[in-house]
Amino acid sequence: MEPWEEEEGPEVVKRFMYVNRKAPYGTIYALENLEVVLIAAAFDQDVSVVFVDDGVYQLKKSQDTAAIGMKNFSNTYRALDDYDVEKIYVEQESLEARGLTEDDLIIPVEVLAAEDLREIMAQQDVVISS
Amino acid sequence: MEPWEEEEGPEVVKRFMYVNRKAPYGTIYALENLEVVLIAAAFDQDVSVVFVDDGVYQLKKSQDTAAIGMKNFSNTYRALDDYDVEKIYVEQESLEARGLTEDDLIIPVEVLAAEDLREIMAQQDVVISS
Amino acid sequence: MKIGILVNEGPFTHQASDSAYRFARAAIDKGHEVPRVFFYNDGVFNANKLSEPQSDDRNLVVLWSELAREHDIDLVVCIAAALRRGIKEDILKEGFRISGLGQLVESGIENDRLVVFGD
Amino acid sequence: MKIGILVNEGPFTHQASDSAYRFARAAIDKGHEVPRVFFYNDGVFNANKLSEPQSDDRNLVVLWSELAREHDIDLVVCIAAALRRGIKEDILKEGFRISGLGQLVESGIENDRLVVFGD
Amino acid sequence: MKTMLHLVNKSPTDRNSLDSCLRLAKTGSSVLLIEDGVYAALDKATHADAISGRMDDLTFYVLGPDVSARGLADKTLVDGINVVDYEGFVDLVVEHEVAQSWL
Amino acid sequence: MKTMLHLVNKSPTDRNSLDSCLRLAKTGSSVLLIEDGVYAALDKATHADAISGRMDDLTFYVLGPDVSARGLADKTLVDGINVVDYEGFVDLVVEHEVAQSWL
Numbered sequence: 001m002e003p004w005e006e007e008e009g010p011e012v013v014k015r016f017m018y019v020n021r022k023a024p025y026g027t028i029y030a031l032e033n034l035e036v037v038l039i040a041a042a043f044d045q046d047v048s049v050v051f052v053d054d055g056v057y058q059l060k061k062s063q064d065t066a067a068i069g070m071k072n073f074s075n076t077y078r079a080l081d082d083y084d085v086e087k088i089y090v091e092q093e094s095l096e097a098r099g100l101t102e103d104d105l106i107i108p109v110e111v112l113a114a115e116d117l118r119e120i121m122a123q124q125d126v127v128i129s130s
Numbered sequence: 131m132e133p134w135e136e137e138e139g140p141e142v143v144k145r146f147m148y149v150n151r152k153a154p155y156g157t158i159y160a161l162e163n164l165e166v167v168l169i170a171a172a173f174d175q176d177v178s179v180v181f182v183d184d185g186v187y188q189l190k191k192s193q194d195t196a197a198i199g200m201k202n203f204s205n206t207y208r209a210l211d212d213y214d215v216e217k218i219y220v221e222q223e224s225l226e227a228r229g230l231t232e233d234d235l236i237i238p239v240e241v242l243a244a245e246d247l248r249e250i251m252a253q254q255d256v257v258i259s260s
Numbered sequence: 261m262k263i264g265i266l267v268n269e270g271p272f273t274h275q276a277s278d279s280a281y282r283f284a285r286a287a288i289d290k291g292h293e294v295p296r297v298f299f300y301n302d303g304v305f306n307a308n309k310l311s312e313p314q315s316d317d318r319n320l321v322v323l324w325s326e327l328a329r330e331h332d333i334d335l336v337v338c339i340a341a342a343l344r345r346g347i348k349e350d351i352l353k354e355g356f357r358i359s360g361l362g363q364l365v366e367s368g369i370e371n372d373r374l375v376v377f378g379d
Numbered sequence: 380m381k382i383g384i385l386v387n388e389g390p391f392t393h394q395a396s397d398s399a400y401r402f403a404r405a406a407i408d409k410g411h412e413v414p415r416v417f418f419y420n421d422g423v424f425n426a427n428k429l430s431e432p433q434s435d436d437r438n439l440v441v442l443w444s445e446l447a448r449e450h451d452i453d454l455v456v457c458i459a460a461a462l463r464r465g466i467k468e469d470i471l472k473e474g475f476r477i478s479g480l481g482q483l484v485e486s487g488i489e490n491d492r493l494v495v496f497g498d
Numbered sequence: 499m500k501t502m503l504h505l506v507n508k509s510p511t512d513r514n515s516l517d518s519c520l521r522l523a524k525t526g527s528s529v530l531l532i533e534d535g536v537y538a539a540l541d542k543a544t545h546a547d548a549i550s551g552r553m554d555d556l557t558f559y560v561l562g563p564d565v566s567a568r569g570l571a572d573k574t575l576v577d578g579i580n581v582v583d584y585e586g587f588v589d590l591v592v593e594h595e596v597a598q599s600w601l
Numbered sequence: 602m603k604t605m606l607h608l609v610n611k612s613p614t615d616r617n618s619l620d621s622c623l624r625l626a627k628t629g630s631s632v633l634l635i636e637d638g639v640y641a642a643l644d645k646a647t648h649a650d651a652i653s654g655r656m657d658d659l660t661f662y663v664l665g666p667d668v669s670a671r672g673l674a675d676k677t678l679v680d681g682i683n684v685v686d687y688e689g690f691v692d693l694v695v696e697h698e699v700a701q702s703w704l
Contacts, residue, residue, distance in 0.1 A: 511617060512616060512617055513615060513616060514614060514615055
């Protein structure tokens, strides 16, 4: 086997980034994107999850869906840590435009300015958005 | 029969306004909204059709969908006249923001400033949007 | 008062069907009539009896069907929208029927209000 | 080059499936491989064999199925997304199969590119 | 002239529907924010001015169940917005002659 | 650092996806406008500056079939945008290491 063939083998770790730009409940994308991330965590790849624009609303604390009859899935974000998904980024500009701070979020995250998030995005191998 | 019963009878004409705010082809709403208007024209009601925001793109001349494999339905707007749908309003501000003029449109319309369109909207009995 | 409802999106993907359902129930609870709910665009998917959400999630197809039975609501699925999306009699949930767009216009004529839920 | 495709919306309602189909054909025409197309969210509706668009309109369900047969493409419908939307084996078009989300992750791992089409 | 209830169900940072509604809503109309539309009611967010600037000529409502679902019950809403539940939503539809959804 | 192709498929007057893409796209990246995203390429429209202001550090493409479908073939596009067909779209995906869709 040539060295470059080994590099192409299945043991190569790719960097996957899952991008969330949509608010929860109004549409299903937040929930179904989270389901992808939980599955992806089982593969031996480098996983990061990004919340920008209205996606930051997914992490808002104190969600209570009893009166709309939909399932509250916000606690599932806490499971990301159990699944060893530790690279969770939230864009600072998106938080600020919505009057939110890190204290409003249900899980610890890394808050990044757009200019820093841009660098991380540009290092990914696969970007999956919804 | 009492006079007020007659007023409630089926011969009362209601004002229906169909509002188009979405561009064609990217989503099906423009096409399916047009299908509603063509059916609605068969009822003896007062029908008006409004194009605002990206809805004004529905009326752009010279649409040619051959290369995207979708049906070009823009000529169907010409049929509105045959169906006696004559109240077709386009918001001037929406046209201008998109760099379009009345000459860009496939059918004759009444171009109205927002402040005038607002008055007409407020006179409707039923507003159907998509 | 008679209130007609138009639902333009399918269950689950958008909140439209949930909102319309909660609204319809509240209207009925307050003594109003909801004679007909019309399903257009992706709204036709609300009639798909094969829908099987997770056990801890709501099943809007069933909820609409039950509400219709209890309160004699006419659930009308647009035939043109349904055909292209593959919603046929075979998979139509009890309580729904397939008919033409004229039924939507009628809803606008005959009801005191028409409320639209969509994307 | 191996190019994976993810389709997040159903046929007709959004252009995503049309765009993905045109892109897939162009990629194959240029000599690239499209080993798998994964259908997620409302994308699962692309597999509904009951879809019957008007005769002068394209039928994306048929187009995907034919493309898959001609070029040996694995058309995978996400099981979780399909269940809640009522896309079951009974109404699955030939050429599509139902499987788990792992197949999407695999697509990302094994292909040189992954291109996403959605709303 | 009809009394109108405008329904806005999209986030103002995602779509233009609130902007268009406010541009075309006549003085004296009511606006009810539902679904993702409720984010427009956040006092500290960028669109707060769009609403507070129209408090004099429009009446604003927000659907409480959608506010709670999104975890906004602990946030300050724009001053003067009225919170209603689904029954209040029904009352608004009944009290206004026409309901217009900004889809 | 990967070479990136950003895909934008929504109208800039309807959604925020172009704005977000431009805010987060790194110098040297390419942006391909498809579907309703092609409206952003209209020279006289409100978003023309958003694109022309980034001509120096990004490369812009627009999908010709989507331009023609929408009747924009007779309109002036922002100076410097490259028009491609589906085969050109494939080439762009191949030439860039990563494709990111701004859904």
